[in-house]
Amino acid sequence: MAGEKSEFAFSLRHISKRFGPVLALDDISLTVRRGSIHAVVGENGAGKTTLMRVLYGAISPDSGQIEIDGRAERIPNSAVAISKGVGMVSQHYAVIPELTNLQNLMLGSEPSRWVNPPALKSRAESLATKMSFQFDWDSPSSELSPAGAQKLEILKLLWRNSRILILDEPTAMLSPADGDALFASLITLVAGGATVVLVTHRIPEVMQFCERVTVLRGGKWIAEKTVNDLNPTQLASLIVGDGLPTVEVTTRSTEIQGVPALTATNVSIQGDRGNLAVEGASFELRAGEVVGIAGVDGSGQRELFQALLGVRVLKTGSISLGDTRAEALTSARRIASGLRIIPEDRHEEGVVNEWSLEENSILGLQRLPDFSLRGAIDLKSRRGWTERVADRFATKRGSTKQSMASLSGGNQQRFVVARALESGGTVLLAFQPTRGLDLAASARIFEAFRLATQEGRAVLLVSFDLDELLLHCDRILVMNRGRLTLATTKTREALGDLMVAA
Amino acid sequence: MKWRLVALIAGCLVVLAIAVAVAGKSPAEALSTLLKGSFGTTMARTGTLQEMTPLLFAGIGVFLALRAGLFNIGIEGQFLLGAMTATYAGLRGPGGPFGILLAILAGAAAGALWALPAALIKAYRNGHEVITTIMLNNVAAAFTTWVVAGPGKAVEAGSPTSANLSPSLAIGHIDLGGVSVSYGLLGGFVLVGLVWWWLGRRVSGYEFRVTGANARAARAAGIDVSRNYLQAMLLSGAIGGLGGAIQVLAYEHRFYDSFSPGYGFDSLGVALLAGAQAWILIPAAGLFAVLAKGGTALDIFGVPKGITIMVLGMVILVVAAVRYRREATSE
Numbered sequence: 001m002a003g004e005k006s007e008f009a010f011s012l013r014h015i016s017k018r019f020g021p022v023l024a025l026d027d028i029s030l031t032v033r034r035g036s037i038h039a040v041v042g043e044n045g046a047g048k049t050t051l052m053r054v055l056y057g058a059i060s061p062d063s064g065q066i067e068i069d070g071r072a073e074r075i076p077n078s079a080v081a082i083s084k085g086v087g088m089v090s091q092h093y094a095v096i097p098e099l100t101n102l103q104n105l106m107l108g109s110e111p112s113r114w115v116n117p118p119a120l121k122s123r124a125e126s127l128a129t130k131m132s133f134q135f136d137w138d139s140p141s142s143e144l145s146p147a148g149a150q151k152l153e154i155l156k157l158l159w160r161n162s163r164i165l166i167l168d169e170p171t172a173m174l175s176p177a178d179g180d181a182l183f184a185s186l187i188t189l190v191a192g193g194a195t196v197v198l199v200t201h202r203i204p205e206v207m208q209f210c211e212r213v214t215v216l217r218g219g220k221w222i223a224e225k226t227v228n229d230l231n232p233t234q235l236a237s238l239i240v241g242d243g244l245p246t247v248e249v250t251t252r253s254t255e256i257q258g259v260p261a262l263t264a265t266n267v268s269i270q271g272d273r274g275n276l277a278v279e280g281a282s283f284e285l286r287a288g289e290v291v292g293i294a295g296v297d298g299s300g301q302r303e304l305f306q307a308l309l310g311v312r313v314l315k316t317g318s319i320s321l322g323d324t325r326a327e328a329l330t331s332a333r334r335i336a337s338g339l340r341i342i343p344e345d346r347h348e349e350g351v352v353n354e355w356s357l358e359e360n361s362i363l364g365l366q367r368l369p370d371f372s373l374r375g376a377i378d379l380k381s382r383r384g385w386t387e388r389v390a391d392r393f394a395t396k397r398g399s400t401k402q403s404m405a406s407l408s409g410g411n412q413q414r415f416v417v418a419r420a421l422e423s424g425g426t427v428l429l430a431f432q433p434t435r436g437l438d439l440a441a442s443a444r445i446f447e448a449f450r451l452a453t454q455e456g457r458a459v460l461l462v463s464f465d466l467d468e469l470l471l472h473c474d475r476i477l478v479m480n481r482g483r484l485t486l487a488t489t490k491t492r493e494a495l496g497d498l499m500v501a502a
Numbered sequence: 503m504k505w506r507l508v509a510l511i512a513g514c515l516v517v518l519a520i521a522v523a524v525a526g527k528s529p530a531e532a533l534s535t536l537l538k539g540s541f542g543t544t545m546a547r548t549g550t551l552q553e554m555t556p557l558l559f560a561g562i563g564v565f566l567a568l569r570a571g572l573f574n575i576g577i578e579g580q581f582l583l584g585a586m587t588a589t590y591a592g593l594r595g596p597g598g599p600f601g602i603l604l605a606i607l608a609g610a611a612a613g614a615l616w617a618l619p620a621a622l623i624k625a626y627r628n629g630h631e632v633i634t635t636i637m638l639n640n641v642a643a644a645f646t647t648w649v650v651a652g653p654g655k656a657v658e659a660g661s662p663t664s665a666n667l668s669p670s671l672a673i674g675h676i677d678l679g680g681v682s683v684s685y686g687l688l689g690g691f692v693l694v695g696l697v698w699w700w701l702g703r704r705v706s707g708y709e710f711r712v713t714g715a716n717a718r719a720a721r722a723a724g725i726d727v728s729r730n731y732l733q734a735m736l737l738s739g740a741i742g743g744l745g746g747a748i749q750v751l752a753y754e755h756r757f758y759d760s761f762s763p764g765y766g767f768d769s770l771g772v773a774l775l776a777g778a779q780a781w782i783l784i785p786a787a788g789l790f791a792v793l794a795k796g797g798t799a800l801d802i803f804g805v806p807k808g809i810t811i812m813v814l815g816m817v818i819l820v821v822a823a824v825r826y827r828r829e830a831t832s833e
Contacts, residue, residue, distance in 0.1 A: 311721045331724035341722060349722040352715040363712065364723035372705045379703070 006070030009195035015064035042216035043438030057081035087162030097142035147178035258287030261458035267317035277303035295479035338426035392418035539799020544680035554791035559745025560769030570734035571714035576635025578766025579642030580613035584743025587612035589757035597670035613743015621735030663758035686752035
């Protein structure tokens with residue numbers, strides 16, 4: 001092979017990795033052809049990200065070999081991976097908001113000690129032009145949208161001359177239009193000889209943009225196929241395996257007759273930058289229905305959610321919980337009146353990572369009579385409650401005393417969702433409740449939402465995943481730059497139009 | 503990874519031995535002097551327990567604020583204000599148990615009041631408590647000096663000091679085989695128990711800890727974060743002031759310039775050693791007291807007292823290394 005370029009960009013051979021008792025990767029091989037987009041798919045915990053982190057040098061495998069351009073390589077850390085032309089954009093962007101876009105672009109690979117801005121800027125500009133991206137290099141990155149941050153991350157790889165680009169769930173935070181634009185630029189890249197590995201759980205992306213696909217399940221290699229030989233259903237069953245959960249799309253009555261559970265009238269909310277984040281929003285959530293809020297990230301969903309929860313004040317308008325006026329109530333009072341929350345970011349808002357499951361099990365519910373007896377915590381009932389919450393969605397765990405941090409991300413999310421669902425209440429506010437969950441787990445959560453509505457509860461759901469909203473919501477509201485409209489036609493295209501219409 | 507810890511401790515001991523040797527003494531002798539100075543006689547033991555009392559109270563104050571996520575460096579100033587206020591309340595007020603209670607309450611109130619500006623600035627303007635409390639420490643030092651050198655100075659005194667309190671205002675002690683243990687110190691043990699119970703068993707204590715562990719999660723859980731910050735600083739200040747009052751009523755019976763040799767600052771180390779466990783405050787305050795008391799003996803023996811500060815620094819280093827390593831590996 002020496003001297004002659006291999007047809008393959010890289011190959012991972014017989015990679016195994018064990019974390020404690022868990023065999024995260026079990027003898028997995030992956031070979032990717034140069035100049036292609038190769039998908040690695042699977043549910044949460046399938047090992048997709050772990051496998052790619054092995055190639056990126058962030059995890060050292062227990063056994064197995066790595067070849068890049070046909071040469072055997074040892075990759076002890078990411079610096080070596082980068083020097084071999086391997087780059088990775090992880091799910092959580094590493095853009096530092098305080099730095100300018102140019103500084104972020106160079107971060108970690110400044111060309112020399114003496115930085116020469118004009119020359120750097122012209123190189124940055126030429127890279128961006130090649131990808132048809134546009135950046136104001138001197139403005140702070142805090143002003144970037146999620147899509148902008150993603151583009152900057154990809155440029156960062158090109159800045160470092162990466163020829164193998166690993167993208168981990170790149171469209172998770174993007175609108176459909178931004179997602180399509182991303183793939184258009186990836187196609188440009190591979191046409192120029194780069195290789196892209198796409199880690200994803202979204203089947204449509206794979207079908208539309210990828211050449212080949214490798215399926216992992218539970219740390220094992222399941223299949224590798226050419227995408228053209230597959231249909232979406234076959235791919236889904238490869239991903240989920242035999243235990244395909246029956247996603248019961250219950251036929252829903254189009255006319256929901258329940259009483260109003262949550263009403264917002266002409267709500268306007270000030271954003272952090274002094275702008276109006278939400279403008280004149282009105283809606284009625286009735287007992288027994290699941291209502292979704294679609295929209296490009298940053299359209300005001302977050303501010304609306306916070307105002308409903310009571311941690312952001314209304315500028316105008318009113319909110320009612322049942323027939324109680326709620327806009328002047330504290331969050332604690334709203335929770336006492338039946339509001340339950342699945343917050344957006346579980347690490348930042350949903351749990352205390354270092355604490356035990358028991359301590360986390362009453363977070364947000366601590367003042368409810370079930371858990372507090374004249375101000376005292378009922379430790380015994382808390383233990384039983386923790387078990388009930390953990391068992392609701394079969395959270396994989398040891399004892400109830402173990403720390404939240406010792407659970408995997410998916411299991412933490414199961415816990416947070418179960419905590420909100422099992423504790424009664426009349427209205428459930430959920431912000432991206434299935435973020436980080438696989439198909440089967442997501443399906444079970446929506447099944448649980450459906451059950452809750454049959455008991456007369458109401459669910460308001462913010463999501464960036466149109467398919468999820470279309471499949472599970474009785475009605476869909478679309479948020480577009482702070483304005484809320486009801487979608488009358490429930491199709492991807494109609495929603496997409498409403499999301500970006502001027 | 504046990505060997506790393508052993509290596510760390512061994513390294514610390516070697517550095518200390520070298521430091522003692524540089525001072526021109528034998529390390530073994532220095533150690534025995536230190537232990538004799540703090541444990542050797544009943545008087546030494548009494549002195550160590552006395553030294554422990556202010557460290558324990560101030561340590562509890564710092565610990566409590568830390569549980570809500572605030573670093574109350576102002577405990578020194580709150581301690582001083584508490585001591586001074588308790589003294590003058592004792593001088594003006596009635597004698598006997600009721601007078602003691604009044605002086606204690608006045609001291610605690612003064613400590614809380616001294617923390618109030620920092621508390622308000624933190625809770626409602628998000629100004630960092632470390633900056634504001636450091637400033638208030640300087641104000642407290644200057645203010646108490648002025649009071650005790652000017653309007654509050656005892657008429658007959660030659661140095662800046664208050665008059666002595668009436669003996670009926672002295673907090674008593676029990677005698678354990680010649681070692682006297684003040685009820686003030688026992689009160690500190692009780693307070694540790696109360697803090698443990700409140701934080702672990704009460705909903706309000708739980709909310710207090712959530713605020714410290716993750717303020718955003720606290721907000722999402724319907725907890726009033728600003729109110730908890732306010733409460734944390736005021737409670738912490740009150741306990742600091744209480745410590746000052748106990749110091750006056752149990753041991754000093756008057757207030758004077760440079761009343762505290764830095765109990766407030768040492769108590770930051772006590773609280774850091776305790777981490778999240780209230781009961782560790784007791785051995786931690788004990789350790790600091792042993793080193794302070796033994797350090798005086800070392801000084802007489804000819805080894806600079808500063809060496810005990812090195813010991814404390816190393817203890818904190820080792821504890822921090824162990825704790826953060828455990829946190830890092832539990833992720």
